[in-house]
Amino acid sequence: MSRAQKRAVRKVVVLLLFLIICFFFLAPYLWMVLISLKPKVDIYDPGKLLFVPTLENYRSIIEDAHILEYFKNSMLVSAVSTVLSLVIGSIAAYGFARFNWKDRENMAFMVLSQRMLPAMAIVIPYFLMAMFAGWLDTRKILVICYMLFNVPFTILMMRGFFEDIPLEIEEAGKIDGCSGWQVLKELIIPLSLPGLTATAIFCLINSWNEFVFANFLTSVKAKTVPTSVMLFLSVSGTKWGEMAATGVLASLPVIVFGIAVQKYMIRGLTFGAVKG
Amino acid sequence: MIKRYFKKKPYMTYIAPAMALMTVLTLFPTIFLWLISMTNYQLGWDLGRVKFVGLDNYIRLVSGRDPDFWNAVYISLKFMVITTAAEMIFGFLIGKLLCDSESRMKPIVFAVLIIPIVMTPSIAGNIWKLMLNAEYGIVNYFLAVLHLPRVTWLDADMAFTSVVLADIWQWTPFVALISYAGVCSLPTDQYEAARIDGGNAFQLFRYITLPSLRPLIFLAMIFRTIDSLKIYDMPFVLTQGGPGNSTEFLSLHIYRLANAQNGLIGRAAANAIILMMISSAVSKVLTYFQRKEM
Amino acid sequence: MKKRIFATVTALSMVILAGCGSSGQPAATQAPETTQAPQAETQAESQAETAAEEKTEEAAADVSTLEGWGAAVKEQLDGTKIVVSMASHPSTEAFQAMTDEFTDLTGIQVEWDVVEQTYLKNKQLLDFQGAHSYDVFMVDSFWNAEYGSKNVVQPLDDYLNDPEKTPEWYDAADLIPAYCDLGRYQGKTIGIPIAGETRFLAYRTDLFEKYDKKVPTTMDEFLELARFFNGKEDGLYGVALRAQRGIHFASGWLTTMYAFCDGMMDQKTLEPKIDDPGVVESLEWYLEMLKCAPPDVSTYTHEEALGAFMSGKTAMWLDATAIAAAITDPEQSAIYDKVAFAAPPDGPAGESAALADWNVSIPEGAQNPDAAWAFIMFMTSREKSLEYVENGGAATRYSIYENESLVEENPSFPAQLAALEKANGLVKRGLQWTPPHEQINQMLDIMGSYGSRAQAGEMTAQEACEKAQQDVLDLLGE
Known part of the structure; x- marks a missing residue:
């Protein structure tokens, strides 16, 4: 086989592999989109790919199930918790990045281990404490819970970004007479905007998808999109169409957003360890 | 002061x-x-009924009086090992493939890889449940079209595998994207030097790729082990811990004890403490190895 | 035929338990043997009471009609909003269909929170612990003892006894007493029955004709038939039952348990006896039945079981009457015209059938209990009962079973009544289908877990029952 032939074969093999990968990872999503557009009677017939698409499922979840209430709660909770976490977390990350002290790495590990807490374990005391405080079924308790994993995440990620900013820039600022806070505000934050964006995306996604806390701590007023899956279980079977429609609506914004900021996402996934 | x-x-x-x-x-x-783990508190009780029971809840767990506890520990660890290994291997291979290729499909593959990561797990779990349905699921439909035997995916023998499959679907892209970023940032000159010295592919991988990717591999591994140890949403919607106790992971065992059907909050809390101890032990070990030799 | 049904209804009304009225009579739960006598009395009594109520009605004439009552309620509660926590259930859908009318009449706004029944109790108990978001609970009769002992719901006797709040057109005496009894805890009424159910058999007439089979009358015949049909045709299985681990398995097991023994609990002392040979036998029988079910039966709740039967996968089905309407609905069922119903078969221990229902209750700490009561009045009244049943609600009133046109429309009514009669047989044996124990749900969960493990082949029925007994004793000893 000549070199050119080898190359061609290689190319075809890679292309095939890519197609398989895409198929495997995309299939459940496509299936969901398809189900959401299928009329009820066709859902139990998987082979039927030609059908008259209907938006009935979407109408039903918006008008009958009031799914937009869930979306409103999800958005508010995710947004508020993300903003708060970014502020508190970034400041701490700056401390970790710019100062050196004896227990620094131990403390950093402590932060990391908080990100690792199993939600299912910690939700029991949260439930009881929220009960005593009278905060059950409120958005604020969810905001607080989501900060539990968003703040450590922000610290870990932003630390990497801050460490990349050359010290000289800060020193130049200090010579110009800026105070520590001013340096942070005027110089560091604008420079680390890409990092903040990446962090924000992950905080938003994590809060948007969170299920355990939302399931246990809310009942009517503050319920969020992931808990809506319970709505679609009924005596006569799961309302797959409505559930799929909710899934499409819930994931569409995140997916579009995620693809748009792909580059930051990869960086975010590696905690800034790799400059994407 | x-x-x-x-x-x-x-x-x-x-x-x-x-x-x-x-x-x-x-x-x-x-x-x-x-x-709480040292009380007999049950959901809905007045505080007057709560009694201090010492370590009784823990003794109950480990002494076999809670028949599902050891099984939950076992399958949680098994799940952790299997999914982490599979996701690391597949993820790394995909990442490497992406980095080596100059195909025009690359942006599409990236876009596709992002979808499982951002999809709400509770909803994704339900879609899997529909796809894996023995009677009207698309997976069995395809198997039938290909003249392969149908599989009852969610019965006692297969449920665990199904959850593993769904987890691999959701989290391999995460590892793939990390590995992609890592592999692509490797300096090429080292490889050339090594190749000139006559190193084969395996040696290149063992002595250059692996050491330089070490921090990232550990990072991905820590995240995958811990996240799979505390998995909840996906099996909760997919199998509810059943059939039997075949997919009752620790998180689900806690849920089964604590939810209103049982409401045994005290026992569930003891279980939760143990889950916390296991997951912090695992992350301690991993971070220890990560820092060693660095 | 029709005549006979009415006769049955009347006969039933004579035998089944104590009356519902507002008499405040102690519930017959503890001593069902004595029910027959006081029961007739109560009937008479409540009639007398109705007459008495009529007199008071005249004084406050404005609530004697639905419209007048609506206006009176509107005056007080216009604009109030109540939050209703219900299971996804045909009766809930029927209520929902009637909501606009209720809001127009009374000015009370209704917000629905409808979830699947597995999660419903979780939501309600969690809410009870703090948020108090709900005004009305839909409660499974399985939970009544627990809710009663934990004070999750309020006693309703004051409402029932107040003719202003419970007007004559509501007609409490028309509610089937057996169901009312399920809504009592320690003599207090804590729930109003909305969806009564017993369990009965549905079978495929086409298959039974084709193979010349008869409707089973004993558990042995039932098992034999299940074995016969299992695999008889391509993709056909014997029977659809519930077997998902935990409460679902236990509930399915309980459906036929009393055919073999007096249950897993001594109902006088409330001592568990799950390792009783009869209980073991009943589990063995149930496991044999499950072998004739579709292979993924271990994931079945009532939903999947119903779905399997309706899609024509199984020849028989034994489950709740309340969800049976779907089977004869051409839009949902593939076998709607090839099906017939029968009372559950008898076992060695005698006649038995399940008896359970859903109640509506007012949770402790409800923000608007009066509006909640108005909602309950409207939705469960005799005035609205026809509309409710036509919208798909499950009946709990005599007047429904006696309604000729409904009987004609609903082919399963005669079998439902026959099943109710068998349920009555259980009562005659001095047993209540769900033992009124505060921790009954935890016990059923334990039994359902071991049952499911026995089904998976991890242990024998004997071992499962012994272990379950051990665990239950451990639980109660806490």
Whole structure:
């Protein structure tokens, strides 16, 4: 086989592999989109790919199930918790990045281990404490819970970004007479905007998808999109169409957003360890 | 005095708010959890009925009086090992493939890989449930079209595998994207030098790729082990821990004890403490190895 | 035929338990043997009471009609909003269909929170612990003892006894007493029955004709038939039952348990006896039945079981009457015209059938209990009962079973009544289908877990029952 032939074969093999990968990872999503557009009677017939698409499922979840209430709660909770976490977390990350002290790495590990807490374990005391405080079924308790994993995440990620900013820039600022806070505000934050964006995306996604806390701590007023899956279980079977429609609506914004900021996402996934 | 403290430790000004918040958010609940785990509290009880029972809840767990506990520990660890290994291997291969290729499909593959990561797990779990349905699921439909035997995916023998499959679907892309970033940032000159010295592919991988990717591999591994150890949403919607106790992971066991059907909050809390101890032990071990030789 | 049905209804009304009225009579739960006598009395009594109520009605004439009552309620509660926590259930859908009318009449706004029944109790108990978001609970009769002992719901006797709040057109005496009894805890009424159910058999007439089989009358015949049909045709299985681990398995097991023994609990002392040979036998029988079910039966709740039967996968089905309407609905069922119903078969221990229902209750700490009561009045009244049943609600009133046109429309009514009669047989044996124990749900969960493990082949029925007994004793000893 000549070199050119080898190359061609290689190319075809890679292309095939890519197609398989895409198929495997995309299939459940496509299936969901398809189900959401299928009329009820066709859902139990998987082979039927030609059908008259209907938006009935979407109408039903918006008008009958009031799914937009869930979306409103999800958005508010995710947004508020993300903003708060970014502020508190970034400041701490700056401390970790710019100062050196004896227990620094131990403390950093402590932060990391908080990100690792199993939600299912910690939700029991949260439930009881929220009960005593009278905060059950409120958005604020969810905001607080989501900060539990968003703040450590922000610290870990932003630390990497801050460490990349050359010290000289800060020193130049200090010579110009800026105070520590001013340096942070005027110089560091604008420079680390890409990092903040990446962090924000992950905080938003994590809060948007969170299920355990939302399931246990809310009942009517503050319920969020992931808990809506319970709505679609009924005596006569799961309302797959409505559930799929909710899934499409819930994931569409995140997916579009995620693809748009792909580059930051990869960086975010590696905690800034790799400059994407 | 406070001022002087902050003068002496200037970093405290920055990290104090976050640390204080973290303490409130985790330390208190953890202590509280310990306390509950030593009572017989049940959901809906007046506080008057609550009794202190010492370590009884723990003894019950480990002495076999809770028949599902050891099984839950076992399958949680098994699940952790299997999914982490599979996701690391497939993820790395995909990442490598992406990095080596100059195909025009690359942006599409990236876009596709992002979808499972951002999809709400509780909803994704339900879609899997529909796809894996023995009678009207698309997976069995395809098997039938290909003249392969149908599989009852969610019965006692296959449920665990199904959850593994769904987890691999959701999290391999995560590892793939990390590996992609890592592999692509490797300096090419080292490889050329090694190739000139006559190194084969395996040696290249073993002595160049692996060491330089070490931090990233550990990072991905820590995340995957811990996240799969505490998995909840996906099996909760997919199998509810059943059939039998074949997919009752620790998180689901806690749920089964604590939810209103049983409401045994005290016992569930003891279980939760054990889950916390296992996951912090695992992450301790991994971070120890990560830091060693670095 | 029709005549006979009415006769049955009347006969039933004579035998089944104590009356519902507002008499405040102690519930017959503890001593069902004595029910027959006081029961007739109560009937008479409540009639007398109705007459008495009529007199008071005249004084406050404005609530004697639905419209007048609506206006009176509107005056007080216009604009109030109540939050209703219900299971996804045909009766809930029927209520929902009637909501606009209720809001127009009374000015009370209704917000629905409808979830699947597995999660419903979780939501309600969690809410009870703090948020108090709900004004009305839909409660499974399985939970009544627990809710009663934990004070999750309020006693309703004061409402029932107040003719202003419970007007004559509501007609409490028309509610089937057996169901009312399920809504009592320690003599207090804590729930109003909305969806009564017993369990009965549905079978495929086409298959039974084709193979010349008869409707089973004993558990042995039932098992034999299940074995016969299992695999008889391509993709056909014997029977659809519930077997998902935990409460679902236990509930399915309980459906036929009393055919073999007096249950897993001594109902006088409330001592568990799950390792009783009869209980073991009943589990063995149930496991044999499950072998004739579709292979993924271990994931079945009532939903999947119903779905399997309706899609024509199984020849028989034994489950709740309340969800049976779907089977004869051409839009949902593939076998709607090839099906017939029968009372559950008898076992060695005698006649038995399930008896359970859903109640509506007012949770402790409800923000608007009066509006909640108005909602209950409207939705469960005799005035609205026809509309409710036509919208798909499950009946709990005599007047429904006696309604000729409904009987004609609903082919399963005669079998439902026959099943109710068998349920009555259980009562005659001095047993209540769900033992009124505060921790009954935890016990059923334990039994359902071991049952499911026995089904998976991890242990024998004997071992499962012994272990379950051990665990239950451990639980109660806490």
